[in-house]
Amino acid sequence: MTKLSVNINKIATLRNARGGDRPNVVQAARDCERFGAQGITVHPRPDERHIRYQDVYDLKEVVTTEFNIEGNPTPEFLKLVKEIKPAQATLVPDAPDAITSNAGWDTLKHKDFLTDVILELKELGIRTSIFVDPEERMIEGAALVDTDRVELYTEAYASNFHKDREKAIAPYLKAAQKAQEFGIGLNAGHDLDLDNLKYLHDTLPGLLEVSIGHALICDALYFGLENTIQLYLRQLK
Template structure:
């Protein structure tokens, strides 16, 4: 079964809008696990506009499933990950002012940098993943960095899915084949939803984990977390 890791950034955004502690990010994360989520993902950014660095420390104390911290490996982020020691760190090349992640790594151009950062994390027993576009040469480049996994950036799939799902999934099938041949674990994330997740999962047989935040939180506004989590688990296990 493909694991479901829930990105709770949007919960932090809602909390920060009023400056207090409602909704309580830690309690929501614990509840998501109780409802069946198999991981919690956070993506702190330097300005802490949603997830705060202290949230990572607080969540480390309570997350009983897998804890995944995403982000651009600037020194402040590296220091946080080494302090918290999550299950997995996902390296994302987002700009400081990015609203959301919008590109994967150029693993060839940044090979030396990624090798150094990944070696640092792996020396502390932290599983590593690289956020990457579904491009063969970038996946081959990822292998050379020493990463354990890649996370396929799925925005283009989600965008094209409503009109041509076969074309939408094709580069991801090809990329997954290359990754599996190279011995890389496969994660995926960005704009995956209840509408498109089942087709993606069934097309990528070696898919280990999906990280879903914006769509899941939005869907839960209508149906509630417990029901939405159950729907995702059903689709990921079919």
């Protein structure tokens, strides 16, 4: 079964809008797990506009499912990951001022850098995943840097899903097949929601994990957090 990792960045965004500690991100993580989530994802950024670095340390003490920390592997980020030792570190090439992640790694251009970072993390027992666009050559590059997994950047799929879902998913299917060919685990994330998730899940072979935050939290405003997590889990059966 494909695991659902809930990204709780938006919980922190809401907290930070007013200051204080409401909603509490640690309690939100506990509740997500209690409601069925099989992982918790956070993506701390240098300006701490949502998840703060202290949040990550606090979450380490309570997360009992798979803890996934995403981010650009700057020295500060790598220090954090090495101290926390999450189940998975997802490396994302986002600029400090990016509103959200908007591109995957060029795994060929950054081969040496990624190889060194991944080796460091794997020596600590941390599973590595790198954020990539759905291009076969980027999967081939991912194999060269010895990553455990890739996370397919699914914004293009989500944007074109209602126009022509078969065309939208075609490059992702090729990328997934290439990942299987190289023995690389497959994750996916970005703009996945209750409309497009099931088709992605049913079409891509070997999909191990999806990381979903923005849409899930938006849906929770209407359906409630527990019910929403259950709705997403049903798409993954």
